[in-house]
Amino acid sequence: MESPHFLDLFKEFKQKVDEYIFEKLPLNHDIPEIKLLYEMMRDYPSRAGKGLRPGLLMTFNRAFGGSDERSLNTASALEIFQNWIVIHDDIEDGSDLRRGEPALHVKFGMPLALNAGDALAGKMWELIYENKNILGDETAMKVFNEFLVMYSRTTEGQHIELGWEHNRRWELTADDYFSMCKRKTAWYTCISPSWVGGMIAGAPDSLKESFVRFGKDLGVAFQIQDDILNLTGDREKYGKEIGGDILEGKRTLILIDLMSKCNPDEKQFVINSLDRAREKKDPGIIEDVLRLMKKYNSIEYAISISHEKAKSARQTYMEHINDHIAREEYQKVIIDLIDFMVEREL
């Protein structure tokens, strides 16, 4: 059977997930303030996203012989997870833009946005609860448990990154970055989506360890590429401020590499710039720091690591997962997907 192209597949999945989510999210209420809450809960989900995480989940579900009917509810819960977590993330980082539009707290103020994020998180757990009618009690509880692990890892990873900025920590290594990134990004972007997708379709628990290894490497590769796009991407495609990470003082692999290579004067200059930039948001800083990143080939370094991680993910997949795939036409889809994670421009 011919392999579908993964971009077409993801478009199909995204459409299904969007339809499902907008059916599940409440719409109208007599009390105008609650109606506004419902509008805010629908705001981020209605902005054009890539649907990467539910796409990954539904791809692995199909690959292991599962049906969309069984995976759609969980894939939608995952998409809702992504949406409420970035509402809170945008508040924490003081980000101005999300998917090309003003962040929710910019549109409605921080208090309402924070609470709308909480409300959306509640909707996620409602879908997880509903799994009992879709997957049966046992599998539903396994998915619930996976979501709890994913949730915990993500908040821990977020705390590491925010803590670095809060405590003005600069002496960081690539391993510190990988450890943060595995928690903050890889669990909810790759590990849980791929494993839960397979597990719902009946993938054996003995495969879980390989899925974790696969997803960890892929997720780190994905995040590094995200950090690169934040510096070099096309504003239209990327949907956020270019160089925004520098203004936020984010400890990306690129910045960590620069700090390990530049001379003491340059290092002090970067620290002063970023500490000041965070408070005053001086966009002039972006050019200065970017110039140093180029001088020391830190972006090239990050690209090479991103490719290395993707290669490692591919190897884990080929050696431990590929042979278990029930529907062979999905093997190529998954391999293309791995390449896309580090080649993408959006």
Place this chain on the structure above:
Amino acid sequence: MESPHFLDLFKEFKQKVDEYIFEKLPLNHDIPEIKLLYEMMRDYPSRAGKGLRPGLLMTFNRAFGGSDERSLNTASALEIFQNWIVIHDDIEDGSDLRRGEPALHVKFGMPLALNAGDALAGKMWELIYENKNILGDETAMKVFNEFLVMYSRTTEGQHIELGWEHNRRWELTADDYFSMCKRKTAWYTCISPSWVGGMIAGAPDSLKESFVRFGKDLGVAFQIQDDILNLTGDREKYGKEIGGDILEGKRTLILIDLMSKCNPDEKQFVINSLDRAREKKDPGIIEDVLRLMKKYNSIEYAISISHEKAKSARQTYMEHINDHIAREEYQKVIIDLIDFMVEREL
């Protein structure tokens, strides 16, 4: 059998819940930032709280013949709910104090505190998940469902209150207040605690409607008393800034009553004062607004409504719930408890 005094009982329950929570919350981690997260998650729970909600849950559980072993996990999840929700609440309201100490975002900055609130919410769901080993699948899922309803009502209620302030709405009626308050406070303070406590012990679903009515009236009475204490309470006992609600521009029943009674000039003065106070936090405003509240007997009015609601809760309890209580010595406990909700000074 002699009735225990409810304050002794609540002390006993609170101690059990605290022990349980501190065993369940993570403590140590090699990564210093994650260790800090764990400390932050333990911060509010370690401050002296009243333990009202878990106390109510465990009281109704015992009253219906249940054992503490069965109710403790859910009571602890409820106590965790209260703690993470007030972390976010304090951020949203810009509150400086919680239980006599600086609010979490004052101690650690907003981004880390917001994320710690999310992480603590995750712990709550972990306890809800664990119920399957304590209550069996069916009852565990019923508790899960109750928590979802409680969660949704609370965020909706919070949104109404924040929305009133955000949109500078002043034309509000007592009914608007009751409708907000039922959602924001009554569900998680009274309705869910009492019903879930009884339900875990086997109270029949046919009683639920009465529990909702009982808890709604009791919760509204509780919140009105809380608003009164915010104006007239003892700073030491109360643990928050006295008059803080005025500075935050909170639409309490007292303020709503004042606005409906005072003359146009005074009304404009109050609006100007509160709108300005919110931005500049001018404590001088508190005295001015308080004087008007006294002039129009708005505090007395709120006290009378609080007593009326408590009386109505007591009536619902006596007519529809009291006869179903399995352990008669808890009937008096519950009645004393209703009185305490509106007589308390902390």
